[in-house]
Amino acid sequence: MCAQPAVGLGITLSVLAESESAAAALVVPSAPVGEHTSIEDVLAFAEHCDVVTFDHEHVPADVLAALVDSGVSVHPRPDALVYAQDKLAMRRRLTELGVPCPAWAEVRDEGELEAFGAEHGWPVVLKTPRGGYDGKGVRVIGSAAEARDWPLADGLLVEEAVPFSRELAVLVARSPMGQCAVWPVVETVQTDGICTEVLAPAPGLPDDLAAAASQAALTIAGALDVTGVMAVELFEVPVGDESDSGTTGFVVNELAMRPHNSGHWTIDGAVTSQFEQHLRAVLDLPLGDPRSRDRWTVMGNVLGGEYPELYPTYRHLMARDPAMKFHHYGKDVRPGRKIGHVNVGGDDLDDLRERARHATQFLQGVITE
Amino acid sequence: MCAQPAVGLGITLSVLAESESAAAALVVPSAPVGEHTSIEDVLAFAEHCDVVTFDHEHVPADVLAALVDSGVSVHPRPDALVYAQDKLAMRRRLTELGVPCPAWAEVRDEGELEAFGAEHGWPVVLKTPRGGYDGKGVRVIGSAAEARDWPLADGLLVEEAVPFSRELAVLVARSPMGQCAVWPVVETVQTDGICTEVLAPAPGLPDDLAAAASQAALTIAGALDVTGVMAVELFEVPVGDESDSGTTGFVVNELAMRPHNSGHWTIDGAVTSQFEQHLRAVLDLPLGDPRSRDRWTVMGNVLGGEYPELYPTYRHLMARDPAMKFHHYGKDVRPGRKIGHVNVGGDDLDDLRERARHATQFLQGVITE
Numbered sequence: 001m002c003a004q005p006a007v008g009l010g011i012t013l014s015v016l017a018e019s020e021s022a023a024a025a026l027v028v029p030s031a032p033v034g035e036h037t038s039i040e041d042v043l044a045f046a047e048h049c050d051v052v053t054f055d056h057e058h059v060p061a062d063v064l065a066a067l068v069d070s071g072v073s074v075h076p077r078p079d080a081l082v083y084a085q086d087k088l089a090m091r092r093r094l095t096e097l098g099v100p101c102p103a104w105a106e107v108r109d110e111g112e113l114e115a116f117g118a119e120h121g122w123p124v125v126l127k128t129p130r131g132g133y134d135g136k137g138v139r140v141i142g143s144a145a146e147a148r149d150w151p152l153a154d155g156l157l158v159e160e161a162v163p164f165s166r167e168l169a170v171l172v173a174r175s176p177m178g179q180c181a182v183w184p185v186v187e188t189v190q191t192d193g194i195c196t197e198v199l200a201p202a203p204g205l206p207d208d209l210a211a212a213a214s215q216a217a218l219t220i221a222g223a224l225d226v227t228g229v230m231a232v233e234l235f236e237v238p239v240g241d242e243s244d245s246g247t248t249g250f251v252v253n254e255l256a257m258r259p260h261n262s263g264h265w266t267i268d269g270a271v272t273s274q275f276e277q278h279l280r281a282v283l284d285l286p287l288g289d290p291r292s293r294d295r296w297t298v299m300g301n302v303l304g305g306e307y308p309e310l311y312p313t314y315r316h317l318m319a320r321d322p323a324m325k326f327h328h329y330g331k332d333v334r335p336g337r338k339i340g341h342v343n344v345g346g347d348d349l350d351d352l353r354e355r356a357r358h359a360t361q362f363l364q365g366v367i368t369e
Numbered sequence: 370m371c372a373q374p375a376v377g378l379g380i381t382l383s384v385l386a387e388s389e390s391a392a393a394a395l396v397v398p399s400a401p402v403g404e405h406t407s408i409e410d411v412l413a414f415a416e417h418c419d420v421v422t423f424d425h426e427h428v429p430a431d432v433l434a435a436l437v438d439s440g441v442s443v444h445p446r447p448d449a450l451v452y453a454q455d456k457l458a459m460r461r462r463l464t465e466l467g468v469p470c471p472a473w474a475e476v477r478d479e480g481e482l483e484a485f486g487a488e489h490g491w492p493v494v495l496k497t498p499r500g501g502y503d504g505k506g507v508r509v510i511g512s513a514a515e516a517r518d519w520p521l522a523d524g525l526l527v528e529e530a531v532p533f534s535r536e537l538a539v540l541v542a543r544s545p546m547g548q549c550a551v552w553p554v555v556e557t558v559q560t561d562g563i564c565t566e567v568l569a570p571a572p573g574l575p576d577d578l579a580a581a582a583s584q585a586a587l588t589i590a591g592a593l594d595v596t597g598v599m600a601v602e603l604f605e606v607p608v609g610d611e612s613d614s615g616t617t618g619f620v621v622n623e624l625a626m627r628p629h630n631s632g633h634w635t636i637d638g639a640v641t642s643q644f645e646q647h648l649r650a651v652l653d654l655p656l657g658d659p660r661s662r663d664r665w666t667v668m669g670n671v672l673g674g675e676y677p678e679l680y681p682t683y684r685h686l687m688a689r690d691p692a693m694k695f696h697h698y699g700k701d702v703r704p705g706r707k708i709g710h711v712n713v714g715g716d717d718l719d720d721l722r723e724r725a726r727h728a729t730q731f732l733q734g735v736i737t738e
Contacts, residue, residue, distance in 0.1 A: 004373045007396045008636075010679065010697030010709075027376045029398055181691075267377075271692050286688035293662060310379065319655035322550075323640050328379030340379075 001259065001267065001327070002055075003027045005276030011283070016045045023330040024055075039066045046072045053228060053282045054258055057084045058131065075176065075227040075282035076257050083224050084257035087157050088129040097223050099216050100251045102235070103160040109152055113144040120160040126150065127157040138193070162251055164235035168202050169262035170217040173229045173277040173287055180221055181277060181287040182214045183270055188233070188262050194336065197356065198299040200265045200292060203349060206248070209236070213250055220255070229278040231260030261301065261338070266290075268325040268343040269297030294345030300356035302340035304333040306365025310340060313363050317342075321355055370628065370636065370696070371424075372396045374645030380652070385414040392699040393424075408435045415441045422597060422651045423627055426453045427500065444545065444596040444651035445626050452593050453626035456526045457498040466592050468585050469620045471604070472529040478521055482513040489529040495519065496526040507562075531620055533604035537571050538631035539586040542598045542646040542656055549590055550646060550656040551583045552639055557602070557631050563705065566725065567668040569634045569661060572718060575617070578605070582619055589624070598647040600629030630670065630707070635659075637694045637712040638666030663714030669725035671709035673702040675734025679709060682732050686711075690724055 003024075006013045014030035015022070025031035030048075034041030036059050043066060046052050051073045064078040076084075083090045091104045103120045107113045117124050126147055128137040140161060141147055150156060167190060171183045187202035188195050201210070217232045232255055239249040263274035272280075272288030280287055307313055310333070314326055325343045333339055342359045344352050361367045372393075375382045383399035384391070394400035399417075403410030405428050412435060415421050420442045433447040445453075452459045460473045472489045476482045486493050495516055497506040509530060510516055519525060536559060540552045556571035557564050571579070586601045601624055608618040632643035641649075641657030649656055676682060679702070683695050694712045702708055711728045713721050730736045 001376065003396075004376050007370065007373050008694065008696045010699045012395045012699075026381045026398060027372075029395060029400070031398070271694075280687070285684055287691065288687070289692040291692075315654055318649070318657070322656065323658040323660075325377065325640075327377045330379045330381075 001264075001273075002275045002279055004267070005273060005279055009276070009279055009285075011279060014045070014049060016042065026330045037063065039063050042067055043070055046070060051075060051282050053278070054081070057081065057257060076230075077225065077227060080224045080226045081257055084230075084255045086129050087127055087254070088155065090255055091157060091159075093224065094220065094252055097219060099220060100249065102162045102251050102253075105158050106155050107152060107158045108155050110144040110147065113147055113152070113156075113158055116158050117144065123161050125159045125161055127159065129155065129157055162235045162237055162253075164237050164251075165248060166202075166236050167253070168205070168213060168234040168236050168250060169198075169260070170213050170232045170234065171229060171260065171263040171266070171274055171290075172214075172217040172221045172226075172232070173274070173281045173290070174221040174226045175281045175287060176227050176284045178222070179287050180218055181272070181290045182217055183263065183266060183274070183290040184292055185210045185213050186262055186265065194301070194303070194338070195261050196301050196303070196360070197353070198262055198265050199349070199353070200269055200297045200299070203296075205236075209248060209250065216250075216252065220252075226257060228257065228281045229259045229263065229274050231256040231258075231262050233262065261341075264301075264327070264341050265297045265299035265343055267327065269293055269299075269345050295347045296349045296352055297343060297345040298349070298352040298356045300342045300360040301338050302342065302360050302363045304335050304337040304339050304364070307363075308333055310363060313365075317359050317362060321359065324355060324359060370633075370642075371644045371648055373636070374642060374648055378645070378648055378652075378654075380648060383414070383418060385411065395699045406432065408432050411436055412439055415439060420444060420651050422647070423450070426450060426626060445599075446594065446596060449593045449595045450626055453599075453624045455498050456496055456623070457524065459624055460526060460528075462593065463589065463621055466588060468589060469618065471531045471620050471622075474527050475524050476521060476527045477524050479513040479516065482516055482521070482527055485527045486513060492530050494528045494530055496528065498524065498526055531604045531606055531622075533606050533620075534617060535571075535605050536622070537574070537582060537603040537605050537619065538567075538629070539582050539601045539603065540598060540629065540632040540635070540643055541583075541586040541590045541595075541601070542643070542650045542659070543590040543595045544650040544656060545596050545653045547591070548656050549587055550641070550659045551586055552632065552635060552643070552659040553661055554579045554582050554603075555631055555634065563670070563672070563707070564630050565670050565672070565729070566722070567631055567634050568718070568722070569638055569666045569668070572665075574605075578617060578619065585619075585621065589621075595626060597626065597650045598628045598632065598643050600625040600627075600631050602631065630710075633670075633696070633710050634666045634668035634712055636696065638662055638668075638714050664716045665718045665721055666712060666714040667718070667721040667725045669711045669729040670707050671711065671729050671732045673704050673706040673708050673733070676732075677702055679732060682734075686728050686731060690728065693724060693728060 013028045015024040015028050016034050017025040017031040042063050105116050123140050123142045126139050167188045169188050170185050174180045184201035187199040189197040233253040234250040236248050239247050259274040259278050266273040271291050328340045331339050344355050382397045384393040384397050385403050386394040386400040411432050474485050492509050492511045495508045536557045538557050539554050543549045553570035556568040558566040602622040603619040605617050628643045628647050635642040640660050697709045700708050713724050
């Protein structure tokens with residue numbers, strides 16, 4: 001999706017692609033095939049680049065180090081990226097910074113896990129520090145025994161099961177010169193651990209909470225020396241005792257150091273999309289205006305379902321809703337895989353949600369008219 | 370600029386490029402080099418295409434015929450395209466359709482030209498029927514003798530010099546199934562025969578004139594069986610006698626059968642850009658909503674000037690105006706060449722015009738702060 005703003009900015013993109021038929025390879029002028037885990041492949045790729053950036057966090061530390069040593073400009077830098085790669089490192093650093101987090105601990109055996117559950121209550125959330133994505137590498141367990149098949153000895157992250165009322169996300173961009181821009185705080189709606197809907201801005205969010213969440217994102221971006229776009233996923237939680245009924249705060253759930261699904265609404269809904277902003281940031285260009293273009297924007301993720309390809313169904317939706325914006329990733333369809341999204345903006349949130357839901361369910365084959 | 374919406378639509382673009390360093394070749398995944406005047410090159414190119422379309426009107430008739438004979442889907446079709454290639458054919462057809470045109474004639478010698486001038490008054494506008502662009506192939510002459518070095522014997526188009534108050538343009542898209550969509554009528558501001566600014570919608574345009582102009586564009590698109598985007602360039606002219614003071618009508622100046630400079634504002638200013646709409650139309654997908662996103666959008670063309678490249682100057686403008694959208698074509702800079710444009714939208718037209726003018730003059734080197 002960075003290919004779209006690259007055209008306007010006059011930037012030529014090259015992607016290190018996992019195969020010649022990779023989705024990104026279909027839309028950029030240069031997509032050499034290689035492995036992001038291979039120092040040789042990555043260095044050869046970087047030779048013809050002015051700046052190298054990432055669309056996931058799984059590039060190994062030794063590859064990142066070799067890349068930096070080669071003299072190419074790398075953004076975000078490995079020293080920042082580690083906090084998106086390693087959830088234990090992230091928890092330690094955010095806690096030092098005073099950013100609200102769930103209660104957490106590093107556990108290395110069942111005894112430590114048992115003690116954490118006894119203190120904070122069962123169930124608890126157990127996470128592998130590295131490699132998780134879309135609910136993978138995360139397990140909610142009701143007792144220490146349920147973790148027996150996980151590699152506890154390597155050190156896992158355990159967190160309290162936060163009694164959240166909903167999930168929020170703040171997207172921030174930061175450039176090497178230190179300029180930052182924050183988009184409006186959004187609500188993310190998850191279904192079976194996968195984000196299915198984003199509402200921008202988060203409906204009914206108190207101004208002070210929005211300001212505190214935005215400030216936390218700016219604090220994290222500055223303290224971690226982030227460059228590029230970072231998504232901060234939050235839980236909105238009740239605070240205080242019963243006399244504060246309705247008052248909420250937040251804790252940070254996850255960090256992602258790249259353009260993120262919670263920001264796909266910005267392609268059509270913000271003056272500057274997260275993808276344009278990421279390019280501006282990693283190239284050390286001044287950042288663009290992150291404001292919303294509509295009162296509300298709703299993003300719906302299209303998940304793979306009944307149909308082997310999207311084209312026949314999206315034709316029908318284009319006829320039904322000429323103002324809806326479709327984003328088709330060109331990926332092979334697999335059940336549950338994110339293969340596209342729709343954006344729709346306007347003044348009537350209920351109408352927008354209904355249209356986005358209809359479109360995504362129709363594209364998935366859940367409904368047929 | 371079609372590359373941007375192609376990403377979202379899941380379409381893989383290929384461009385027959387004039388060289389490996391052609392601007393379009395820098396942003397699409399496939400750009401074989403060849404000549405648009407060579408049947409062999411064009412047929413070889415078309416072999417891997419589902420649909421072939423055009424970004425200029427200069428593909429020769431024999432190449433178009435060979436392309437159609439090869440069985441590939443071609444949009445717009447040559448039978449329609451001829452009216453954008455040949456200004457005499459266009460004048461004949463529009464006159465048959467009852468669409469308002471300037472007084473015109475085909476002239477083949479000085480005597481016919483003299484007679485036209487005597488009837489409609491000097492000066493007159495003389496045009497080569499084919500090959501004109503941005504003021505080339507057009508000459509305003511005060512007497513028949515001034516045409517002596519032009520190939521009158523081939524048949525030239527002569528038109529009255531229309532006493533227009535301003536220039537307008539209507540952009541329409543039409544799909545093979547016959548669906549049409551019209552964007553708001555815009556004002557185009559020309560400097561030395563080159564469009565420098567577009568105001569969308571045209572300020573102060575009477576509703577009935579806007580409706581009549583839109584209807585004319587729809588009539589032309591339908592009657593000529595246009596597929597894809599067509600721009601209809603208009604002159605706004607006074608009508609009636611002095612008692613109708615202030616009443617205006619229009620005559621058609623030119624047709625372009627492709628996404629057009631007068632529609633570049635739609636990239637950021639309309640729900641569906643002309644480039645997305647052109648792709649939808651030539652692929653026979655349902656058309657998108659052409660409505661404006663802002664009260665006003667101003668487009669400013671960036672012309673080549675003092676600086677050999679845009680990058681150092683556009684950095685400064687990004688810092689000055691974070692809400693401005695830049696479109697950098699990646700073309701070599703030559704004085705007066707269109708090398709990019711800016712779009713800016715909002716409620717205050719004067720402010721938008723001032724910002725667009727500042728940006729384009731700064732990028733051209735006319736002003737330095």
